[in-house]
Amino acid sequence: MTGWRFYALLAAGLALFPLIFHLPPINGYAGLATEILIVGIAAIGFNLLLGYAGQLSYGHAAFYGLGSYGSGLAVLTFFPHAQSFALALFTGIAIAGIAAAIIGSLVVRLYGIYFALLTVAFAQMVYFIVFQARDLTNGDDGLQGISAPPLNVGFAHVDLGSSLPAFGLGPCGDLSDIKLWYVFAAIVAFLVVAFVRTLVRSEFGEALAAIRENEERSIFIGLDPRRYKLAVFVISGLLCGLSGALHALYQGSAAIEGLSVEQSGAFAIFTIVGGVGTLIGPLVGTGLIMWLENIVGGVFPAWRLVEGLVFVAVVVFLPSGIVGSLLRRRGGRLWLRRLVTAK
Amino acid sequence: MSATILQTRGLGKSFGHFAANADIDFAVEAGEVRAVIGPNGAGKTTFFNLLAGVTPASAGTIAFDGGDVTRASGQHRVRLGIAKAFQTANIYPDATVLQNCRLAALARITGAFNLQMLRGSARIGGVDAMAQEALGRVDLGGVAHVRAGDLSHGDKKRLDIAIALATQPKVLLLDEPVAGMSKDEARKTEALVRKLAATMTVLIIEHDMEMIMGISDSITVLHQGRVLATGTPAEIRSDQRVQDAYLGGHTAGHV
Numbered sequence A: 001m002t003g004w005r006f007y008a009l010l011a012a013g014l015a016l017f018p019l020i021f022h023l024p025p026i027n028g029y030a031g032l033a034t035e036i037l038i039v040g041i042a043a044i045g046f047n048l049l050l051g052y053a054g055q056l057s058y059g060h061a062a063f064y065g066l067g068s069y070g071s072g073l074a075v076l077t078f079f080p081h082a083q084s085f086a087l088a089l090f091t092g093i094a095i096a097g098i099a100a101a102i103i104g105s106l107v108v109r110l111y112g113i114y115f116a117l118l119t120v121a122f123a124q125m126v127y128f129i130v131f132q133a134r135d136l137t138n139g140d141d142g143l144q145g146i147s148a149p150p151l152n153v154g155f156a157h158v159d160l161g162s163s164l165p166a167f168g169l170g171p172c173g174d175l176s177d178i179k180l181w182y183v184f185a186a187i188v189a190f191l192v193v194a195f196v197r198t199l200v201r202s203e204f205g206e207a208l209a210a211i212r213e214n215e216e217r218s219i220f221i222g223l224d225p226r227r228y229k230l231a232v233f234v235i236s237g238l239l240c241g242l243s244g245a246l247h248a249l250y251q252g253s254a255a256i257e258g259l260s261v262e263q264s265g266a267f268a269i270f271t272i273v274g275g276v277g278t279l280i281g282p283l284v285g286t287g288l289i290m291w292l293e294n295i296v297g298g299v300f301p302a303w304r305l306v307e308g309l310v311f312v313a314v315v316v317f318l319p320s321g322i323v324g325s326l327l328r329r330r331g332g333r334l335w336l337r338r339l340v341t342a343k
Numbered sequence B: 001m002s003a004t005i006l007q008t009r010g011l012g013k014s015f016g017h018f019a020a021n022a023d024i025d026f027a028v029e030a031g032e033v034r035a036v037i038g039p040n041g042a043g044k045t046t047f048f049n050l051l052a053g054v055t056p057a058s059a060g061t062i063a064f065d066g067g068d069v070t071r072a073s074g075q076h077r078v079r080l081g082i083a084k085a086f087q088t089a090n091i092y093p094d095a096t097v098l099q100n101c102r103l104a105a106l107a108r109i110t111g112a113f114n115l116q117m118l119r120g121s122a123r124i125g126g127v128d129a130m131a132q133e134a135l136g137r138v139d140l141g142g143v144a145h146v147r148a149g150d151l152s153h154g155d156k157k158r159l160d161i162a163i164a165l166a167t168q169p170k171v172l173l174l175d176e177p178v179a180g181m182s183k184d185e186a187r188k189t190e191a192l193v194r195k196l197a198a199t200m201t202v203l204i205i206e207h208d209m210e211m212i213m214g215i216s217d218s219i220t221v222l223h224q225g226r227v228l229a230t231g232t233p234a235e236i237r238s239d240q241r242v243q244d245a246y247l248g249g250h251t252a253g254h255v
Helices: A003-020 A030-053 A061-078 A085-107 A112-132 A180-200 A203-213 A215-219 A225-251 A261-274 A281-299 A303-317 A321-329 A335-340 B044-052 B074-080 B097-110 B127-137 B153-166 B183-197 B209-215 B233-237 B240-247
Strands: B004-015 B018-029 B033-037 B059-064 B082-085 B171-175 B201-205 B218-223 B226-231
Touching (some): A003 A030, A003 A180, A030 A180, A030 A203, A061 A085, A061 A112, A085 A112, A180 A203, A180 A225, A261 A321, A281 A303, A281 A321, B004 B201, B018 B044, B018 B059, B033 B209, B044 B171, B082 B153, B153 B171, B153 B183, B209 B233, B218 B233, B218 B240
Antiparallel strands (some): B004 B059
16 A cells, blocks of 8 residues: 555544444444544554564553653652643653663563563563552552643644534534544554554664564674664553553543553553554554443443453454454565555 | 685584584685585584674684674674575575565665664665675576565575675675585586685585585585594595595494
8 A cells, every 4th residue: 555545544544433433333432532542552562562573572561551650740740830741741751661671671682472471570560669659659549630731732732621613423423522632642643653654664674574584584684683672672662651641641540550461461452453563453453442342341241251252253263353354365475565565 | 815814713612511613723715615524413514603603602713804703793793794594594485585685785784773764775775786686696586576485495595695695795604505405406506606606705514525526625624523624625535534534434334
């Protein structure tokens, strides 16, 4: 798919998503659409590592959670008078990035199951450090009452909590059901997808794909795999930090669950369901699972059972994930061609 | 008079108490074609692995092109100019034949680590030319757009050599380039190695004695991890110790 077509479709999809999401049979709500995009950014970050570098991390909640706590604490504790949205976001991303650099430098020499286990171990350490630092983090209670500062867009300060203008959309409800938060999240998600697409097609992305495909040969064409793996680990952690920071500002809270093993597993499930190594698969998987959780979780207490069944069904019947299977049907096995066609 | 490009002194590699290589003093002149031969288990592949940096040496030194590379990593040695084709073809099976060589050419141009995340390699002039040139030298230009994993065994091994060539090496290490090939493929590869040998320093491990005697300037014989003899093909052919090593001596009764 050419660049313009891909980006036009992506923009159209992001614009239409909250509208069709309102249709009665889908029964979503605008706030959920926003949350899906925000959490989906973390899944995109996770997928950058799994799908494009071939490394399964089971500890990415650490970066997501640190992003949440970082931006929350920036608003509540670190810079209470700054009232700067950008500063809060940056604080969360920076803390996640520093953690990713430290943890990444310790795990990049490992492979497969050992890599996954060590990432879990470090993520659990982060969980307990945050949990124990009660004076700062409120332990079990997490951070509450984070009021997102207005966003400085140059010529004005925008409150992302305000609604779009009233405009009837028939069965899709009213445009004013959608808050500016959705618009902002959609712009960020668009930019993140564009960044990842650019990255995987860049010289860096080519080297990354080479290392994933055959690390030994890559060493003996003169590449340094560990530096590439560390770089992509940090970028992946930064994206999870961005996601967590946005989530805390959006929800007005940061929960300890955001650092949990379950959260790490959720990123893996979202990505695998949507399509590992595809550009928008993680967003699609995040949307499907979070939407199912929303409609099923309300009426059926054993939601996890349903989630597990969906996961198993996808792995068995659509092993490349939803997006991956759709693309595969149209042919194309070569990994470089996959990149070029913007899978 | 050409200069020594690659030299080892007292080079050794031990795995526990087993010395796979010991006390290897070895020197190759620039432009030379040197064969390394010896019975199975003589330590030939271990020796190549030490030269290429696949495994670190336990003892001794390796000098390349005027510098000490004993502690240099494999990727660093490639950038200095030591390239290796593997005994079992080591390629990127899911990429096309051309992409395989492009990756090597790109690594030569952009180095061990390149943070260019915003632009693809297409804009770098020369990558395609370097890749095509390497493919041409192993006669794979016609299958440039075929998936590498779909090539025949012989073509995969030639592609492995082309990847090594695309890194623009000064010294090329070939570990059994014709092993496992049919007679036709082996003759084709032999002709190719002859052509390469005319233009660069080549070190070659091979069991095909006819080929070795035909293309080598000189031969080093390894036996039980040590250098048994070094000389011209004619000297090696008539060396009593070499004949003993292959046909009798320590391994009497096994042949």
